[in-house]
Amino acid sequence: MREVNNVLLETKLAQLPAGLASRQLRDRVNHADDRMLFRINPYAFAEEAGVPADRAIELLLRASALGLVRVEWSLVCRGCGECAASHFKLSELASTFHCAACATDRMTNLHKQVEVGFTVHPEIRALRYAHPESLELEDFFFGYKFSSNILVRGEGVRLVDYLRTHTQILTRLAPGGRATADVVLEEGWVVGSPRAKLTVIGARVSDTREVELVFDGRAFEPRPTIAPGPVRISVRNDSANPLPVLLYFTPIVTYFDYVPLLSGQRLLNTDDFRRYLGTEVVRPGTGIPTRDNTLLFSDLSGSTAIYDRIGDAAAFELVSAHFESLARMVTRHSGVVVKTIGDALMASFSHPADAVRAALEMGDALVGLTEPLSLKIGIHRGDCLVVNIRDSVDYFGQMVNVAARVQSCARAGDVCLTAAVHDDPEVLELLKPFGDIPAERHLLRGIGDEQVVYRLRPA
Ligand SMILES: [Zn+2]
Structure with missing residues (x-):
């Protein structure tokens, strides 16, 4: 039975801007099987709707803020492919979860283990998946329990289809x-x-x-x-x-590949998430592990002298305008501003090359300003914890300390990269115009091991 609350659906759709594929969402809610409205993969939705993925993600996040769909954080076991648990709130995630199928406790990993889907709100349309115990068995396992985003390596088929045939x-x-x-x-x-x-x-x-x-x-x-x-x-x-x-x-041990999917990490690095669902935070006191996240720290050099010369009010306007312009560059390169502290900014990215692109653009942005300002930027990537600081998504761990300290290696105008960032193939490609960049060794304050740092001096 497809009982759709059309009045509510139309009221909410009317609040979405035109041109965001909301027509395709309406069609799906009205006509598709429940399966198509349960944990919607935004990349698959984008492909079907013929729109760019970013636009589909924006649509679904705005629709989530309106209560048309709900963000579903699924904890998918990388051992067996089953969804061990799913939550409608980021604050319901813990640092570990239990996979009953493998009878094993696993570390939550926002990068690899948390798949984000969008499920239509029960007030708009009730789905049979709300009552898994009453599902047909085939649907229970292959529509509900196992992630449909997993491919069997070497076989070119989805895990659910592969298991079904065996x-x-x-x-x-x-x-x-x-x-x-x-x-x-x-x-x-x-x-x-x-x-x-x-x-x-x-x-x-x-x-x-x-x-x-x-x-x-x-x-x-x-x-x-x-x-x-x-x-x-x-x-x-x-x-x-x-x-x-x-x-x-x-007949084979199954190793997994994945169709394009929205990981928890990727979602947290999406500006639209902070914009439309900014109240979604990790539970205070909990650290959720994430892998291979890239952090950028920037600091404005020369600003103190400007406060003296042009006064607090004018300097504040200048610095505010500077932050706004940096934030636009971060967003343009698929990152988010985590916070600003004084003249410093912290931003997070899913891909190191995006952070480097944003950094190179940031340096250019200050060229032509009447005041002699320049940026000192540091970028590092690695594993860290997603935490709640002052009711906002923030990051914690030694990787964060290294990123901040690498920034302090930078002199005015420099972008300093750790080896982990520099050695990424896409970053190496971006750095070709800089020629041979010598590796510097730095002992950073509070960090035990010597760090290799690469210094870019934009022309
Ligand atoms: Zn498992």
């Missing part, structure tokens, strides 16, 4: 219930299931063996290694609750 047992076992399948196992196969694992290895056996896997409420036991050949495999539910069971036999 499924032997798909059933819901009542407490005490049992299901059986006869299979001929081949060397190297992986017999998998949420909460179970068998590895097929050794010399081939011709007799049919019986293997029983028993679910004890947490995982299937045992997790044996068995030889290739025929096997009668059964699964039994010894827990007190009904258990959806999926048992698949795949």
Whole structure:
């Protein structure tokens, strides 16, 4: 049943600017299957709507702010591909999560493990996924449990489709219930299931063996290694609750690739996120790990003398205008301004090359000003924590300290890069016009190891 609250839908759509693909969103809400409105991948939506991805992301973020859709942060296990949990609030994320399918605790990683999708708001249209326990089993596993953004490396197919073709047992076992399948196992196969694992290895056996896997409420036991050949495999539910069971036999170990998707990290580095959903923050006192984030620090050199010469009010106007212009450059290169402190600015990017592009543009922006101002910029990339400082998304960790200290290596007009930034292939390409840049070694205050720093002196 597709019951759409059309009055509410139209009221909210009317608040979106024209030309943002809102027509395509209306069509989808009115006509598409629930699957298409559940954890919408903005890149897939953009492709279908024939609009650039940035525009689709802006549309969906604005639609989230209006309550037309909801941002869904899914914690997808990189071990098995299942969505272990999903949250409608960033503040509901913790630094670790539990994958019941793998029976393992995993570190939350905004860069790799958190997939952001957009789900239509239940007041606009109720989706069957709101009640996963009543889904058809096929839909439960392949539409709801497993991420649809994962590809099987080397196979060119989605994990959900791959597992579907290799499924032997798909059933819901009542407490005490049992299901059986006869299979001929081949060397190297992986017999998998949420909460179970068998590895097929050794010399081939011709007799049919019986293997029983028993679910004890947490995982299937045992997790044996068995030889290739025929096997009668059964699964039994010894827990007190009904258990959806999926048992698949795949001829290869599955390594994952991903379709273009909006990671939690990428979303936090999106200016539109801060603009439209700026109240979304990490829970105070919690640090959510993220990988390979790039931070840029800039400081205005020569400003103190200007305060003396032209007075506080005029200097303040000048510095404010400077920050506005820097913020535009950060946004233009797919980054966000995290904060400004005095004459300094901190910005965050998903890709080091974007940060370098923004930095080079920033230097140019001061050329032609009547006052003798220049920038000192430092850029570093690495792993850090996303935290809540003064009710805003901020970053914490030694990587942040290194980024700030590298900035202090810069003299007026310099952009200083750490080796981690400099060595990125896209950055190396950008740096070609600078010729051979010598590596400098610096011992930075408060940082144990010597850092290699590359200094760009824009002409
Ligand atoms: Zn898992």
